[in-house]
Amino acid sequence: MTLTITRTLPHDATAAALRDDVRCGLTRTVKSLPPKWFYDAHGSALFERITTDVAAYYPTRAERDLLAARAGDIAAATRARTLIELGSGAASEKTRLLLGALTDLHTYVPVDVSESALREAGEALTAERPGLDVHGLIADFTQHLALPAAPGPRLVALLGSTIGNLLPAERTAFFTSMRALLEPGDALLLGVDLVKDPSVLVAAYDDRETGITSAFNKNVLTVINRELGADFEPDAFEHVALWDAEREWIEMRLRSRTAQTVKIPALDLLVDFAAGEDLRTEISAKFRRPGLAVELARAGLDMAAWFTSPAQQVAMALGVPALSAPQGAYAPGTTACIR
Structure with missing residues (x-):
C-alpha cells in the first residue's frame, strides 16, 4: 500500500547524544558508555557475525526459534492490526515471523534512529506485502515517543533482549512511558534473556576463539575516534565479560592495559585511564x-x-495495561548521565 517516513528526531540529535554520552560517561568515577554506540555500519556487521559465527552466542537464535514456534499464539492473544517495532533496524527474520502471524495486520510502524535502515526495511516490506501500510518513524524510543495514528489493537514489540541493555531506572522510565502510550486492547511484547548458568552467559559474550566480540566491543572506540577526533588506541584495551551475580547481568568492559591519557578534541577533553581501569x-x-x-x-x-524456549534460554513477555493506575510510578523522562 504505502511507505511513509516521519522524522521526530532532530537531524543533529545523534551527534549531540554521542557528545553528551561520551562527556558524561568518561568523566564519571566509574567510566561507562551506552551500547548503542557499537552499531555503526561496521559494528552492525560484526554483530551479525556474532549471531551467525559464534556458537556460544545463543540469544538471537533462541529468540528466532521461539518466535517461529509461538508467533501464532502471540497473534491470537493480541489480534493486533498495527505492529510497532522499537529499534527495528532493517526488518529481520524475527520481524517477518511476527508480520506473517498477524493475519489482520494493517500497519507496520518500525521505529529507529537510522533513516536509511527504515527506508531499506520499508521498501522491502511494501514490495513483499502489497497490502501493508508501513510508516517508519525516525525516533529514539527511550525518549518521549509520539506514535502516528494507526488502527488498533496495537502491538508494541521490543525484541532482541534489548530491554536488558537498560539500567533498572531506565527500564522503569521505559515501562512507564509505554504504559502512557498503550490504550485498552493494546499490548507490549518483550524479548528477554533468562538467568542461567554463569558459564553459559559469560561464554556468550567472550568468544576468545574468534575474537569477534572483542572487535565488536572495541568498535565503540573507533566510533568515538571517527566522530569526535579522539585518539583511542583499541589495542591498548582488553575485552572483558563478567557476570554480576547480585544484579543478574552481564557486563562488557574495556580494560586499559596501561596508564594512558586519551584526547577527545571535539569535547576539549582529556581522559586519564589507570592501568587495569575498566570502561x-x-x-x-x-x-x-x-x-x-x-x-x-x-x-x-x-x-x-x-512464552519460553524449550531449553529455557529466552522468553517472550506480553504486557497489557492494568485496570488500575500504578502507585508511585516514575514519570517518563530523560535518564541522561545516570549510568
Whole structure:
C-alpha cells in the first residue's frame, strides 16, 4: 500500500547524544558508555557475525526459534492490526515471523534512529506485502515517543533482549512511558534473556576463539575516534565479560592495559585511564518471570502471557495495561548521565 517516513528526531540529535554520552560517561568515577554506540555500519556487521559465527552466542537464535514456534499464539492473544517495532533496524527474520502471524495486520510502524535502515526495511516490506501500510518513524524510543495514528489493537514489540541493555531506572522510565502510550486492547511484547548458568552467559559474550566480540566491543572506540577526533588506541584495551551475580547481568568492559591519557578534541577533553581501569560498554540484564512481572506492575502493566524456549534460554513477555493506575510510578523522562 504505502511507505511513509516521519522524522521526530532532530537531524543533529545523534551527534549531540554521542557528545553528551561520551562527556558524561568518561568523566564519571566509574567510566561507562551506552551500547548503542557499537552499531555503526561496521559494528552492525560484526554483530551479525556474532549471531551467525559464534556458537556460544545463543540469544538471537533462541529468540528466532521461539518466535517461529509461538508467533501464532502471540497473534491470537493480541489480534493486533498495527505492529510497532522499537529499534527495528532493517526488518529481520524475527520481524517477518511476527508480520506473517498477524493475519489482520494493517500497519507496520518500525521505529529507529537510522533513516536509511527504515527506508531499506520499508521498501522491502511494501514490495513483499502489497497490502501493508508501513510508516517508519525516525525516533529514539527511550525518549518521549509520539506514535502516528494507526488502527488498533496495537502491538508494541521490543525484541532482541534489548530491554536488558537498560539500567533498572531506565527500564522503569521505559515501562512507564509505554504504559502512557498503550490504550485498552493494546499490548507490549518483550524479548528477554533468562538467568542461567554463569558459564553459559559469560561464554556468550567472550568468544576468545574468534575474537569477534572483542572487535565488536572495541568498535565503540573507533566510533568515538571517527566522530569526535579522539585518539583511542583499541589495542591498548582488553575485552572483558563478567557476570554480576547480585544484579543478574552481564557486563562488557574495556580494560586499559596501561596508564594512558586519551584526547577527545571535539569535547576539549582529556581522559586519564589507570592501568587495569575498566570502561563499561554494556550491561545485558537477565530476567526471571516474577521479577519482570513486578517491574511491569510498578508501571501499570499486567503480564498477560509468558512464552519460553524449550531449553529455557529466552522468553517472550506480553504486557497489557492494568485496570488500575500504578502507585508511585516514575514519570517518563530523560535518564541522561545516570549510568
